[in-house]
Amino acid sequence: MAKFLEFQGKEFFKKAGIPVPDGFVAKTVEEAVEAAEKIGKPVVVKAQVLAGGRGKAGGVKLASTPEEAGQAAGAILGMEIKGLLVKQVLVEEQLAIAQEFYAGLIINSAQEVRGPVLMFSPEGGMDIESVPEDKIATKNVDVIKGLMLHDTLNMVVSMGIDGPRIRPLAAVILKLYELFRKNDCRALEINPLVLTEDGKVFAADCRMEADDQALFRHPEFGIKIGREFLKEPTEFELMGWSFEASDFRGTSYVAEMASPEELLKGGYVGYHGIGGGAAMLGMDALNKVGLKVADYADTSGNPTASKVYRAVKLIMSQPGIEGYFLSGFMMANQEQWHHAHGIVKALREELPKRPGFPVVLLLCGNKEKESQEILKKGLADLDARVEIYDRERVYDAKFIGGRVKTLVEEYRKDQAAA
Numbered sequence: 318m319a320k321f322l323e324f325q326g327k328e329f330f331k332k333a334g335i336p337v338p339d340g341f342v343a344k345t346v347e348e349a350v351e352a353a354e355k356i357g358k359p360v361v362v363k364a365q366v367l368a369g370g371r372g373k374a375g376g377v378k379l380a381s382t383p384e385e386a387g388q389a390a391g392a393i394l395g396m397e398i399k400g401l402l403v404k405q406v407l408v409e410e411q412l413a414i415a416q417e418f419y420a421g422l423i424i425n426s427a428q429e430v431r432g433p434v435l436m437f438s439p440e441g442g443m444d445i446e447s448v449p450e451d452k453i454a455t456k457n458v459d460v461i462k463g464l465m466l467h468d469t470l471n472m473v474v475s476m477g478i479d480g481p482r483i484r485p486l487a488a489v490i491l492k493l494y495e496l497f498r499k500n501d502c503r504a505l506e507i508n509p510l511v512l513t514e515d516g517k518v519f520a521a522d523c524r525m526e527a528d529d530q531a532l533f534r535h536p537e538f539g540i541k542i543g544r545e546f547l548k549e550p551t552e553f554e555l556m557g558w559s560f561e562a563s564d565f566r567g568t569s570y571v572a573e574m575a576s577p578e579e580l581l582k583g584g585y586v587g588y589h590g591i592g593g594g595a596a597m598l599g600m601d602a603l604n605k606v607g608l609k610v611a612d613y614a615d616t617s618g619n620p621t622a623s624k625v626y627r628a629v630k631l632i633m634s635q636p637g638i639e640g641y642f643l644s645g646f647m648m649a650n651q652e653q654w655h656h657a658h659g660i661v662k663a664l665r666e667e668l669p670k671r672p673g674f675p676v677v678l679l680l681c682g683n684k685e686k687e688s689q690e691i692l693k694k695g696l697a698d699l700d701a702r703v704e705i706y707d708r709e710r711v712y713d714a715k716f717i718g719g720r721v722k723t724l725v726e727e728y729r730k731d732q733a734a735a
């Protein structure tokens with residue numbers, strides 16, 4: 318899921334006409350002081366990480382002066398919240414809170430809903446999960462008919478809101494829905510939606526998650542990898558993602574595990590798993606024999622042969638790797654012959670460039686017999702150390718790890734002799 322930090326979400330709010338407090342992002346104490354000076358009023362300093370519950374974790378602090386804002390930033394920057402390092406804070410004008418509400422939308426994928434669900438509660442500020450059900454107004458929105466102002470007015474009134482508070486709240490909720498649709502969100506939440514003492518409504522927080530499958534419609538997001546990826550992607554990872562972006566059949570998850578410089582130190586194997594659990598077993602087997610994975614690549618969910626081919630080509634492009642290992646420690650119910658075809662094509666192109674290169678392939682599951690035949694026939698004439706295993710060895714991680722190690726050692730001897 319493409320997730321956005323609070324300050325990024327609030328930029329969208331601003332453009333959508335949802336009022337947010339004035340604020341600036343700061344990466345250092347000095348920047349935080351400067352931001353507070355520019356705002357010229359008491360501020361709130363807020364950790365910018367992709368996690369909720371920052372308030373409880375000490376990641377939200379009030380400051381009356383720029384000096385205090387600096388102290389707050391000093392305490393928050395470098396902090397870890399739910400395992401995430403805080404690298405930046407949002408310094409915002411403090412709101413004089415009279416009341417906190419909740420307004421949010423999520424996609425409910427359940428058969429009987431399959432669409433956005435709008436929620437509004439007068440009990441904002443806390444986890445919506447802990448708010449009693451009778452304090453939350455919900456509405457399944459028909460995306461064809463859309464949402465009307467009278468819908469949000471009714472929701473607000475149904476929660477006992479009266480007088481001049483009704484209209485500004487209903488207006489913001491309607492705009493929230495419009496933004497949700499425009500940005501192809503799967504979740505968009507304001508918690509708390511604040512009513513100030515002078516009767517204005519502000520979004521004091523924002524949680525926004527967009528649908529990965531719709532990212533192609535949103536180049537303006539500037540998101541390079543359309544799935545949860547908590548760091549700046551490397552060139553290798555961007556290449557891996559390009560297979561996904563251009564073909565959604567099955568998955569090909571690729572991550573770099575060591576830099577190209579590190580790879581050249583030796584001891585790394587080009588790694589290709591099928592399915593997360595199987596991939597973990599295989600990594601474990603390699604670690605136990607003192608080898609490391611150069612990359613993490615996982616092709617599953619019935620990917621096409623072309624997708625598998627591209628993954629193998631990418632894996633094989635890593636400098637210094639001493640082998641290629643297909644870790645199919647599972648009886649996959651996908652049709653494995655797509656894997657077999659993709660692997661054969663890629664290895665037939667790559668192996669002639671490196672005689673004696675170790676290749677261990679464990680592949681089993683649906684269409685296993687045919688897949689084994691494709692692998693064996695397709696790779697038989699190559700000058701490489703190719704070993705191919707089937708279901709007989711599907712749980713024998715120790716044996717398979719041992720074979721990879723033996724072939725790598727033989728290959729090293731060849732290399733040393735040459």
Ligand code: GDP
Nearest residue numbers: 361369370371372377411412442508509521522
């Ligand atoms: P979360 O804990 O990660 O959801 O972070 P929030 O942005 O929701 O902040 C947590 C709490 O801090 C809110 O529920 C508010 O009670 C409080 N807070 C946030 N901004 C302000 C502000 O401008 N003024 C005041 N008085 N409290 C604030």
Ligand code: MN
Nearest residue numbers: 442508509522
């Ligand atoms: Mn919040």
